[in-house]
Amino acid sequence: MTQTPAGRRSRRATILDVAAAAGVSRQTVTRAMNDMPGIKTETRQRIQELANELGYTPSRFAKGLVQGARTSVGLAIPDLTNPYFPAFASSVVEQATQRGWQVVMDDYGHGGRNGLDAVEHLAPHVDAVIGYLGGYAGQAQAILGRRPLIVLDEEPGSAAGAITFDYRHAAELAIRRLRSAGRRHIAYLDSVRGPEKPAHEKPDAENHADTHVPGMAGSTDLLPHGPGSGDGFVTARGRAFAAVLAESDALDCVAVAVEESASAARTAVRDLLEQQPGIAGIVAFNDLVASGVLKALADAGKRVPEDCLVIGMDGIPLGEQLSPELTTLALDLRDVGRTAVELLDGLLAGSLTAGSAEAHLTLRHRLVVRQSA
Amino acid sequence: MTQTPAGRRSRRATILDVAAAAGVSRQTVTRAMNDMPGIKTETRQRIQELANELGYTPSRFAKGLVQGARTSVGLAIPDLTNPYFPAFASSVVEQATQRGWQVVMDDYGHGGRNGLDAVEHLAPHVDAVIGYLGGYAGQAQAILGRRPLIVLDEEPGSAAGAITFDYRHAAELAIRRLRSAGRRHIAYLDSVRGPEKPAHEKPDAENHADTHVPGMAGSTDLLPHGPGSGDGFVTARGRAFAAVLAESDALDCVAVAVEESASAARTAVRDLLEQQPGIAGIVAFNDLVASGVLKALADAGKRVPEDCLVIGMDGIPLGEQLSPELTTLALDLRDVGRTAVELLDGLLAGSLTAGSAEAHLTLRHRLVVRQSA
DNA sequence: ACCCAGTTCGTGAACGTTCACGTTTTCACA
DNA sequence: TGTGAAAACGTGAACGTTCACGAACTGGGT
Numbered sequence: 001m002t003q004t005p006a007g008r009r010s011r012r013a014t015i016l017d018v019a020a021a022a023g024v025s026r027q028t029v030t031r032a033m034n035d036m037p038g039i040k041t042e043t044r045q046r047i048q049e050l051a052n053e054l055g056y057t058p059s060r061f062a063k064g065l066v067q068g069a070r071t072s073v074g075l076a077i078p079d080l081t082n083p084y085f086p087a088f089a090s091s092v093v094e095q096a097t098q099r100g101w102q103v104v105m106d107d108y109g110h111g112g113r114n115g116l117d118a119v120e121h122l123a124p125h126v127d128a129v130i131g132y133l134g135g136y137a138g139q140a141q142a143i144l145g146r147r148p149l150i151v152l153d154e155e156p157g158s159a160a161g162a163i164t165f166d167y168r169h170a171a172e173l174a175i176r177r178l179r180s181a182g183r184r185h186i187a188y189l190d191s192v193r194g195p196e197k198p199a200h201e202k203p204d205a206e207n208h209a210d211t212h213v214p215g216m217a218g219s220t221d222l223l224p225h226g227p228g229s230g231d232g233f234v235t236a237r238g239r240a241f242a243a244v245l246a247e248s249d250a251l252d253c254v255a256v257a258v259e260e261s262a263s264a265a266r267t268a269v270r271d272l273l274e275q276q277p278g279i280a281g282i283v284a285f286n287d288l289v290a291s292g293v294l295k296a297l298a299d300a301g302k303r304v305p306e307d308c309l310v311i312g313m314d315g316i317p318l319g320e321q322l323s324p325e326l327t328t329l330a331l332d333l334r335d336v337g338r339t340a341v342e343l344l345d346g347l348l349a350g351s352l353t354a355g356s357a358e359a360h361l362t363l364r365h366r367l368v369v370r371q372s373a
Numbered sequence: 374m375t376q377t378p379a380g381r382r383s384r385r386a387t388i389l390d391v392a393a394a395a396g397v398s399r400q401t402v403t404r405a406m407n408d409m410p411g412i413k414t415e416t417r418q419r420i421q422e423l424a425n426e427l428g429y430t431p432s433r434f435a436k437g438l439v440q441g442a443r444t445s446v447g448l449a450i451p452d453l454t455n456p457y458f459p460a461f462a463s464s465v466v467e468q469a470t471q472r473g474w475q476v477v478m479d480d481y482g483h484g485g486r487n488g489l490d491a492v493e494h495l496a497p498h499v500d501a502v503i504g505y506l507g508g509y510a511g512q513a514q515a516i517l518g519r520r521p522l523i524v525l526d527e528e529p530g531s532a533a534g535a536i537t538f539d540y541r542h543a544a545e546l547a548i549r550r551l552r553s554a555g556r557r558h559i560a561y562l563d564s565v566r567g568p569e570k571p572a573h574e575k576p577d578a579e580n581h582a583d584t585h586v587p588g589m590a591g592s593t594d595l596l597p598h599g600p601g602s603g604d605g606f607v608t609a610r611g612r613a614f615a616a617v618l619a620e621s622d623a624l625d626c627v628a629v630a631v632e633e634s635a636s637a638a639r640t641a642v643r644d645l646l647e648q649q650p651g652i653a654g655i656v657a658f659n660d661l662v663a664s665g666v667l668k669a670l671a672d673a674g675k676r677v678p679e680d681c682l683v684i685g686m687d688g689i690p691l692g693e694q695l696s697p698e699l700t701t702l703a704l705d706l707r708d709v710g711r712t713a714v715e716l717l718d719g720l721l722a723g724s725l726t727a728g729s730a731e732a733h734l735t736l737r738h739r740l741v742v743r744q745s746a
Numbered sequence: 747a748c749c750c751a752g753t754t755c756g757t758g759a760a761c762g763t764t765c766a767c768g769t770t771t772t773c774a775c776a
Numbered sequence: 777t778g779t780g781a782a783a784a785c786g787t788g789a790a791c792g793t794t795c796a797c798g799a800a801c802t803g804g805g806t
Contacts, residue, residue: 014762025786030764038784055519060498061442062762064434065791072498075478080463083456083690090453093480102498105448105478107466125433125445125475146428262694291694298696317456318691321635321664323671387792398756403794411754435792438761 013056022047071101074122076131079109083316091337130340148347150340160354161343163361167240170329170365174283174311183281185252190238191260191285232257265292273300287312287319309373324371386429395420444474447495449504452482456689464710503713521720523713533727534716536734540613543702543738547656547684556654558625563611564633564658605630638665646673660685660692682746697744
């Protein structure tokens with residue numbers, strides 16, 4: 001009937017091709033393919049073999065069109081290579097799979113793309129998005145329309161839901177630890193990465209800026225003085241640390257902002273120690289940076305924790321493997337992923353309303369004491 | 374017209390709802406939504422606003438049905454939490470995105486699922502699959518029918534394409550290094566994870582098996598004696614190491630199989646060193662295991678590399694942060710991901726035929742010499 | 747007033763599947 | 777040999793969009 005020569009196959013086989021080959025109707029093929037009742041076991045097998053032979057695969061589009069969508073969620077992540085994200089992504093995938101959802105993933109860190117590009121890429125294919133967008137919550141929600149968006153580590157704006165972190169609490173834990181160990185002269189090693197930094201600007205690893213902050217009660221003016229200023233407190237984490245610092249008794253803290261890598265941190269701390277050898281405690285933007293700090297301290301012949309305490313942040317698995325093992329402000333990243341999916345589930349089910357207070361959760365770090373502090 | 378009350382929305386808005394609201398036809402709405410020519414800018418804007426207001430999102434199913442599929446590839450990965458995989462996954466996503474494809478991801482490591490479950494879960498939604506399936510290449514390809522499957526670290530079987538690794542070459546590199554350093558008494562620390570091990574069997578970290586293998590030329594009988602035997606060479610990596618070992622001059626090698634974690638490796642090596650303090654070189658299944666080896670050696674007061682060399686495998690970023698920094702048989706995981714996507718691209722474009730020799734690539738490790746060996 | 751070209755918009759058909767029925771076949775039992 | 781119910785199978789309609797084409801409207805030049 002068809003003009004297609006036997007050997008070649010010009011277009012995908014459809015259900016009608018199988019039906020014709022088996023001498024039955026569409027519906028019978030449907031019954032065979034989906035293991036529905038009301039069909040003889042014999043014909044079912046015959047059809048399945050025939051389908052296999054013809055290379056027939058049901059069109060997911062036709063199926064979705066008539067059956068209504070299975071939920072598919074987009075997952076936007078800046079960089080899987082950063083050890084912070086895999087545990088989170090893994091947890092999201094696990095939770096979504098449990099619910100029978102599928103996860104369309106975009107790692108937008110490479111090739112100069114940003115969180116908004118990721119959402120634009122995902123939007124046509126998904127019913128919702130979960131992601132670390134780095135400041136594009138509002139615009140992303142506009143692209144998605146009524147479909148729920150869960151942003152992480154960012155104020156929700158117009159997004160349907162959000163998970164943020166209590167960085168003030170984390171800072172309090174770190175500072176309390178430093179003070180109870182009697183360390184007065186400390187440093188905060190921030191990341192140069194602000195929330196909306198253009199992706200193509202490659203930060204210079206050598207070019208870091210020091211800012212001396214004589215901590216004194218009442219002085220809360222520790223936010224960046226302006227764009228491009230030399231202040232070392234750049235990120236939300238850093239600013240929270242500065243704020244808590246200002247409210248507490250006099251601690252002498254110097255802030256340095258470096259590229260978010262171990263090697264950049266290593267050179268930065270080397271330079272810092274030359275200028276200020278008396279530093280007795282260092283809090284790092286994250287564990288990756290902290291690992292560079294440990295290396296620099298070892299280079300300088302300082303003992304950790306005796307001469308200088310080191311506290312990291314995030315609690316990635318790397319920390320346990322370092323020596324000394326890293327004390328860190330840990331986040332249960334699998335818990336973060338699970339919570340994000342639960343939020344989304346609530347929004348999709350209607351038990352939660354988009355933009356409501358219940359759809360904005362704040363999680364806390366806990367201090368995991370190992371060897372470095 | 375519709376019975377839907379204004380406040381509630383019972384079903385998704387369709388293109389007809391927008392058309393009715395704007396007083397135009399379907400086609401005009403299509404033109405407006407897809408930025409096609411042949412429409413007044415004024416009406417275009419009016420329709421877009423209206424669509425936004427009604428929460429209209431074009432059905433991806435209807436669109437796909439009429440336009441023909443955008444390629445969507447499934448990515449099956451055993452465990453994103455294992456630092457081996459993120460770089461690979463990230464690279465696959467990057468390459469796929471560059472081609473305008475989307476990636477549906479499944480991390481099947483949690484909840485007792487295996488590679489076959491992952492493919493079953495992905496199959497209805499994708500046009501192809503790339504993945505580490507751990508021995509299910511054949512059955513997975515059967516599920517996918519004519520859709521191409523690229524398996525990694527596994528013989529292709531009936532799969533369309535495959536990427537395997539030259540573990541013999543890696544073993545040669547390691548052994549050459551050990552011998553040129555004059556180390557005769559060595560150990561291989563394998564993983565207990567065989568290729569098709571049932572997922573629910575949780576290996577006991579304490580229960581590892583030693584096997585003493587007096588290396589001698591000609592003795593190639595180093596494969597496992599049977600299921601559950603105590604032989605330490607369990608994995609493809611281990612067996613390749615054993616084979617190369619047997620072909621080379623006498624090296625005294627003990628093989629131990631442990632759970633694939635740093636802590637398990639640590640205790641195993643502790644025990645091993647008590648029995649055989651003279652071990653002067655250790656090759657580990659992967660870098661994670663190697664990091665445990667480093668800890669155990671430090672515990673025992675051994676200096677690395679003076680007293681004992683340590684060589685890891687995979688070249689994950691962790692290795693650089695350890696002290697001493699880990700010498701390792703590195704794989705460029707981004708390259709692996711890129712190659713997998715290129716293979717798939719060739720298969721989809723027809724420039725490569727499924728199951729052909731050209732569709733089976735073998736990549737090699739290279740020895741990255743750092744401090745530990 | 748007329749025509750023509752270009753612009754703007756509308757209509758039938760098709761994509762491939764499932765759903766809700768309706769029709770035929772089977773078969774055990776009276 | 778009917779009979780009736782259950783099993784097996786078939787048919788129109790619908791899902792929501794785009795494609796190919798055709799119709800109507802616009803405006804400038806004669």
